Amino acid sequence: MHLSKDDLLRYNRQIIIPEFGQSGQEKLLESSVLVIGAGGLGAPILQYLTAAGVGKIGIIDFDEVSLSNLQRQVLFNTQELGKSKAETAEKKLSQLNPTVQFKVYKESVNSLNAKEILKDYDLVVDGSDNLPTRYLVNDACYLLGKPLIYGAIFRFEGQVSVFNALKADGSRGPNYRDLFPTPPPPEMVPSCSEGGVLGVLPGIIGSMMANEAIKVLCHMGTSLSGKLFVFDALDFSTHQLNVQANSENPLSGENPGITDLIDYEAFCMGEVKEQSIREITVQELKERMENGPVELIDVREDYEYQIANLGGKLIPLNKVLNQMDEIPRDREVVVMCKMGGRSTKAIELLQQEGFDQLINLKGGINAWQKEIDPQMTAY
Incomplete structure (x- = not known):
């Protein structure tokens, strides 16, 4: 490949390197x-x-x-x-x-x-x-x-x-x-x-x-x-x-x-899929919330909750086991985070403590912002 005058000017600083030269530039252009x-x-x-x-x-x-x-x-x-x-x-x-x-x-x-x-x-x-x-x-x-x-x-x-x-x-x-x-x-x-x-x-x-x-x-x-x-x-x-x-x-x-x-x-x-963790989509959660109150636990950090939230109780993942007495055992609870990973981990930890009515919010707050409320602040 023949280098044009513009090529020689544009790439001059690397062409003049002995180990690179015109042949190196020609290889890149091709x-x-x-x-x-x-x-x-x-x-x-x-x-x-x-x-x-x-x-x-x-x-x-x-x-x-x-x-x-x-x-x-x-x-x-x-x-x-x-x-x-x-x-x-x-x-x-x-x-x-x-x-x-x-x-x-x-x-x-x-x-x-x-x-x-x-x-x-x-x-x-x-x-x-x-x-x-x-x-x-x-x-x-x-x-x-x-x-x-x-x-x-x-x-x-x-x-x-x-x-x-x-x-x-x-x-x-x-x-x-x-x-x-x-x-x-x-x-x-x-x-x-x-x-x-x-x-x-x-x-x-x-x-x-x-x-x-x-x-x-x-x-x-x-x-x-x-x-x-x-x-x-x-x-x-x-x-x-x-x-x-x-x-x-x-x-x-x-x-x-x-x-x-x-x-x-x-x-x-x-x-994760080998375990029996139930999931709910943001559309399904929206429908539930329109039909009545939903028990919602948010396992993100405080600063994330301040940016955007669905009004659930904030219990960061690293505090879930210490605050598990604040989570109901006798009814369904939706657990959420930003994308679904931390909420899955929270459910795994709580299942080991006997919780059996926890549901993971698939896609987390990100999915809610994209699919339900585009005006919500994304982060």
Whole structure:
């Protein structure tokens, strides 16, 4: 590919690097990358890959910009609240570098569409924040033979790795299932919206992920394939853990049991679904509330309750067992949180104490805001 005069000017500062040169820039311009998520991690990933000159970038995100995003998702601003993240990202990134071709997917990636979407890209960068998507994207990349840049953030800690990288002998490096063969219980892996994250951390980790993507695309340097890089922003410590191929990996091991994409929600929520926890949808709860009083327990934190609530009794998850005498045992009680994870954990704990009439609010206050009361403050 011949670099134009504008290319030589725009990318001059990286072209003059001896290890990169014009050949590196040409590789980037000819490459295509799919970025999963345009949020905390996705924003810096998209910005740096766009600025670097990746030829084609796919942006997949079904969500809209909300006020609580702006603390860390610096691609967006207050005037864009309520707008599509994917479309807003494309508009801004096109202004940053109009030579890049963008393709927007205003949808969530799932078992039905993943392979069809991923097949058109050379590399996938996963900026998602939930386990089902991570396992889904990992499996799809392995089945399609695509390298995957992995990143995760939580509070002060971030992780980066390169999975399924193509080796010189034609084989592939370790994948996500070599590191995490099976998912931990959902309550052990809260999302940023439930566990929190330092605002600058996604910028740090996202930049590292973009760096790994450029190295893989340009066949430059040594990638994090076979290693898990861990960064702690609180004490500025770093660690690198070796990741080796696992012969019992259900996807890429000696006797693989996974040969196509599966139901990843069920896979990651398996331990919860094995228990007899009743659920109620927000529509069903609304109907009950219209027909009479409903006993409602909210296990979020006080500051969350102040942002938005349904009037239930506030008993934070870490106080549930200490305050269980305040929860009725002789009638049905709906337990809720932000998204349904903490309320599920609360019910599990209370069931062990003999409670048998607890019902989990599916989707929590988030689902109520989206499906019942869009005027309610989202966070």
